[in-house]
Amino acid sequence: MFWRSVVGKLAITILLLVSFVLFILSILLLEFFEGFHVQEAENGLIETASKISLVVEERDDHEMVAEMAERIKDPTSKVMIYYPDGTLWSSETTNSSLKTLDDALPRFEDELQTAITENEDYSSKITISNQSPEIMVIGRPLIDEDGAIFVFQSLDVLDQTKAETTKIIFVAAAIAIVLTTIFAFFLSTRITLPLVQMKEAATELAKGEFNTKLPVVSNDEIGELAVAFNQMGKQLNYSINALRQEKEQMKSVVKSMADGVITLTRDAKIIVINPPAERFIQDWCFENNIEFNNYNDQLPDELKIILQHIIKEEKEELQELNLQGRDWVTIMTPLYDNSYVRGAVAVIRDMTEERQSDKLRKDFIANVSHELRTPIALMQGYSEAIVDDIAESKEDKNEIAQIIHDESLRMSRLVNELLDIGRMEAGHIELNITSFDMYDFKNRIYRKFVGMASDSNINFSIDVLHEESVITADEDRLEQVLTNLIDNAFRHTKQDGSVYATLGIKDNQLLIEVTDNGVGIPEKDLSFIFERFYKADKSRTRSDSKKGTGLGLAITKHIVDAHEGTISVKSKVNEGTTFSVKIPQ
């Protein structure tokens, strides 16, 4: 592991390099010192030889010369003097290998004689035996005479010096290597410490810890790298924060949207979904009898099919779905990763309300125009009859005029009722609440209908129940309610029938009931009769002279609602009908 790290590699490289240099240096030094010592020894011997030769030339006394030669020479060396008279003097020596030289001399006699005969300096190395060390010989001939001085020095003295030098060099090299090792580790650790820190910081960064900072300890490239690294971390932190905020914003926008939003991957996995879209999926599961668990696995099949289309066609697609009686419109748009469709986003809108109000508006226009067409057609026909003089007698003309008058009244009533209901539906109903006497109120209504009752031969009565006699309500509007209900009862009761109304206050509630024993309302129509323009039996009411518009009960319900009351109906065909109104007091 260590060898693979930068510290290891660097330290080993430095060590190898230094070792190599030291090795070469040591060899060169050893070579140099060896040569140097030999040269030194040779010089020493030459010097000794020349000094002794001077003595020999100056003195004739052999003993004296020998004595001086002993003094001049190094104790470890050996001097031999070949006098011109043929005598040979050989000095003492402390060196053991030179002690045997006298015995071995005859072997080298001839060689040494050449120095004397050729009369020039002689330098050579000789070996007495295989075991003994080399011996350096320096010869100096005596000037103008047949004699010479030879100085011998055993090289084993040099070997000792050489061994000393080698030892010193090796010790120095060893110290250098130890120091280099320490230095190499120190240096490489110093260089690589910031790198190690950087590696750790980068790992932290990768884990999402964007606030990691590196200490900048130097001004070199590593320091610059640390500065750049810190800047990168800061920039990343900023970008990630910006992204997070944007994501948060998008999330809350999607969440608060009224439309459903689903983001899908290419393989129909849901990534983002908002509450309206969740409701849509729940409805879909309910409709298809699938148990709802989690959104991911339960993407509606219809959406899956659209997704497939989008991936294939690469263009926006719109589709309508009907779930649980509600109309949903889905718009799916592809999402791209460069040019590759990576998924899609579906916007799902609940269009039920829009569709209903659209239908109501269309129905309303159709109903109004239908209601207006009949009186207009009648008035047109009869007025043409007058213009074309078809009605001859005065009675005929009166009758026609009467019909035109009735129809115009009917039209104006329709228009007034429409205005009324329009205002009420827009929420502009203003109540003028007062307290008034119940009996006066009852009498006024009774007088209104008593004539009609005797004309139609119908038993009619209004009774006040209970003692309480003061009503708190909008008097005119309440009269409109009762008038509408009694008018309906009269219109749907045959001759000799009876219409019976009661008024009373019980448990702080005004209770009004209008009962007749007329034709009744079929059960299937009961829940619709409070809708505007609704008529239970259209054909019958059309032929009736007192045609209704179908708005009376709608207006009645609006008034009761404005009083925060309730209206209900009970009816049986051919037995009769009872309308009950309750208004809190």
Ligand SMILES: Nc1ncnc2c1ncn2[C@@H]1O[C@H](COP(=O)(O)OP(=O)(O)OP(=O)(O)O)[C@@H](O)[C@H]1O
């Ligand atoms: N007492 C009743 N007996 C039988 N049917 C009734 C009775 N009251 C109402 N209806 C039915 O309910 C329908 C709606 O009544 P509503 O009062 O809203 O309209 P209308 O009487 O036809 O017209 P308008 O009251 O505007 O002149 C009537 O057309 C009738 O078919």
Ligand SMILES: [Mg+2]
């Ligand atoms: Mg009516």
